[in-house]
Amino acid sequence: MFDVPYARSHFPALTEDWALFDHAGGSVPLAGVIERVHDYMSHWQVQLGATYRHSATAAALVAGGRSAMARLVNASPDEIVLGPSSTTNVRTLSRALLPLFSPGDEIVVTNLDHETNIGAWRALEAEGLVIREWRFDPERLELTLEELEPLLHQRTRLVCFTHCSNLIGTVHDAAAIIRRVHEAGALACVDGVACAPHRRVDVQALDADFYFLSIYKVFGPHLGLLYGKRDLLLRARGQNHFFIPEDEVPSKLEPGSVVHELTAALPAILEYLLALDERHHPGSPAPETARLDRVFEDIAAHETALVAPLLDFLRSHRGVRVLGRETADARRAPTVSFVAEGRDSSEIPARLDAERIAIRYGHFYAHRAVEALGLHACNGVVRVSMAHTNTTDEVGRLIAALDRAL
Numbered sequence: 001m002f003d004v005p006y007a008r009s010h011f012p013a014l015t016e017d018w019a020l021f022d023h024a025g026g027s028v029p030l031a032g033v034i035e036r037v038h039d040y041m042s043h044w045q046v047q048l049g050a051t052y053r054h055s056a057t058a059a060a061l062v063a064g065g066r067s068a069m070a071r072l073v074n075a076s077p078d079e080i081v082l083g084p085s086s087t088t089n090v091r092t093l094s095r096a097l098l099p100l101f102s103p104g105d106e107i108v109v110t111n112l113d114h115e116t117n118i119g120a121w122r123a124l125e126a127e128g129l130v131i132r133e134w135r136f137d138p139e140r141l142e143l144t145l146e147e148l149e150p151l152l153h154q155r156t157r158l159v160c161f162t163h164c165s166n167l168i169g170t171v172h173d174a175a176a177i178i179r180r181v182h183e184a185g186a187l188a189c190v191d192g193v194a195c196a197p198h199r200r201v202d203v204q205a206l207d208a209d210f211y212f213l214s215i216y217k218v219f220g221p222h223l224g225l226l227y228g229k230r231d232l233l234l235r236a237r238g239q240n241h242f243f244i245p246e247d248e249v250p251s252k253l254e255p256g257s258v259v260h261e262l263t264a265a266l267p268a269i270l271e272y273l274l275a276l277d278e279r280h281h282p283g284s285p286a287p288e289t290a291r292l293d294r295v296f297e298d299i300a301a302h303e304t305a306l307v308a309p310l311l312d313f314l315r316s317h318r319g320v321r322v323l324g325r326e327t328a329d330a331r332r333a334p335t336v337s338f339v340a341e342g343r344d345s346s347e348i349p350a351r352l353d354a355e356r357i358a359i360r361y362g363h364f365y366a367h368r369a370v371e372a373l374g375l376h377a378c379n380g381v382v383r384v385s386m387a388h389t390n391t392t393d394e395v396g397r398l399i400a401a402l403d404r405a406l
């Protein structure tokens, strides 16, 4: 049994009786994160890079945050770019990769992704790049290799796609997609934002060229993490001051440096996940990367059990259409969107507010997907997004409240 009370005890914001189901928007932070920000700002907030003791300690704390994120995704610290958000990181990356492309080269973007992994690449059309659109399968509402195949050409340089849709909750087989992209001689840039709170991200196992996630959705502070293979980061054009050397990775891609106090807090995320693993597998030592795999298997199993009754309820409700996979399994994150026949999606979350249940509606910046589904007219979808800190009781309350509201 997954120990939810133990998990929840690490989150100060989860002591209220509100049932939060908006975690795909942002998770609440760990106590350890809050404490470390407080500690850094109380004792160590001086400039980095000087010789005096405080400066050296501050630098070590900030470096520790980057190392923790590298361990989280199984990379090296110099492959981890930290920025204020994924949107900023991808914009920076798109400019930095220009020297790798020539006019007429092709970039594939999807119509399912959050706009972060579309707009920045589409903007390169102004630099002579050709943009191709990989449309999601209209029946399965997911990205398929069959739809990708005709878009892969000799001139395809980059394929940008989402590991898991933040709208529909389907987890794609990113490793298989990346394999095909590499066979075609292109690079892959994967949006892992909606996947990282629910599945282990191992960039080496995936063989991703670029992979990004938003740390504020993985129980941490408001930061974005961008992984890039070292040789690619070296070939990218620096976006920092002109005197920052091109071999200075990752700082050449971190204009203005990182947010020190938030970066210094990042080890708390790794510590929490390892403590959660120890709680469920006491005294069964394993290499850290295997323990992270294991804790995310436990998280996924708990979330799958949580989401199953919600899917059963929605499926059985006349006039309700669940988007994407209708059964709870390994390919489904606990992010469930639905529309109710004849209803504007904006009506439903407000009714649940009164019952202290937090869900929301909209397009969630997967604007093109909602357009393709023809759902802008009803204000997008109603989205319920869970985390491993949700309880069976909360899901019961949610289902009862939806039953009244639908």
Ligand SMILES: Cc1ncc(COP(=O)(O)O)c(C=O)c1O
Residues within 6 Å of the ligand: 024, 025, 084, 085, 086, 087, 088, 114, 116, 117, 162, 164, 165, 166, 191, 192, 193, 194, 213, 214, 223, 224, 365
């Ligand atoms: C799937 C996905 N990609 C990208 C983003 C953008 O992340 P950020 O807010 O860090 O820019 C989000 C944010 O909701 C998201 O859900």
